[in-house]
Amino acid sequence: MIYSTEAVVLKSNPYGEADLIVTYFTKDYGLLNLFAKSPRKIKSRFGSSFEPLTYAKIAFVGNNEKLQKIIQSDIIHSFHPIRENYHVFMAVGEVLRFLLMIIPRKEPHEELFSLFISSLEFIEKEKKTENALLSLKIKSLRILGYLPDFKHCGKCKDKLNGEFFYSDGFILCKKCISSHSKLILSQGAAKLLNDINGWQLKYLSRVKIAPQLFRELEEFIKKHIQSILSYN
Ligand SMILES: [Zn+2]
Known part of the structure; x- marks a missing residue:
């Protein structure tokens, strides 16, 4: 066959x-x-x-x-052109390693595939690599069902009131957080993450993301992927 x-x-x-x-x-x-x-x-x-x-x-x-x-x-x-530009290719390479870890084997993922292709086309044309890669990571997590709930605490299920404590794959409320979990996502970063999920790629060429929020989201995604991989 x-x-x-x-x-x-x-x-x-x-x-x-x-x-x-x-x-x-x-x-x-x-x-x-x-x-x-x-x-x-x-x-x-x-x-x-x-x-x-x-x-x-x-x-x-x-x-x-x-x-x-x-x-x-x-x-x-x-x-x-992406392979020819060392810095761009190194940045894209990090996302390729991320995708290698989270895309399921031998299952169709058309939505993720077309997101991936359109993100590469965007990077080749628009050069806003950082924005495109951040959006690709966040949307990939959402499509694969790995994005945690930002509306309700992952433990007690109470509504979250603008405080986002991250621990082992879940967003928790203040009551449920244990002292060793240190990652706290600011309201701005949580809102940005949610916004990025709704943005079309073309919008990424116009938007400027504050460096502090960018770093927060990068760190959150890194920690979150580690949690996902330790469960799988
Ligand atoms: Zn809770």
Whole structure:
């Protein structure tokens, strides 16, 4: 059976002498590791389509219990300018590692896939990388159901009154917080997080996010991902 889907290369690792294992974020199968037989020997056929961020229409074969083999890769968009800019590519790389950790394997995630593609297109065109990556992280967490409830305490379920104490994956009220949980999200940061979820990408090219709020959200997301990963 031949499978085909749209996909973006998240990473590729050498396998043996001349082969590659390519990790894709695919539109129809979520995260997928595929085997590329001697890509260096058949350059003319695949071009540079195994570079990270390459967006391609791919076809692959094999039993889905095993490592399947790529038989075709037609580049839709290379995102070459993003790879060429060292700082932008390093920043995007951090998000690729984040996506590698949280996207489920072999399940379709069309909404997340199209968010990912449109975020890369935005970064290539608008250059507002920081804003786009923050929004991509927050929206990815929401789409995958990992964003905590900011309306009610994660423990006692009481309504939260503008105080957001974060602990082990949940937002808690003041009563429920234990002394060792130190991360407190300001009202501004909590509101911004909620706002970003509703913003269209084009709005990100106009908006200026205060550095303090930006740092708060970055730290919150980092801690939250650690919690998610420790539960999974
Ligand atoms: Zn509570």
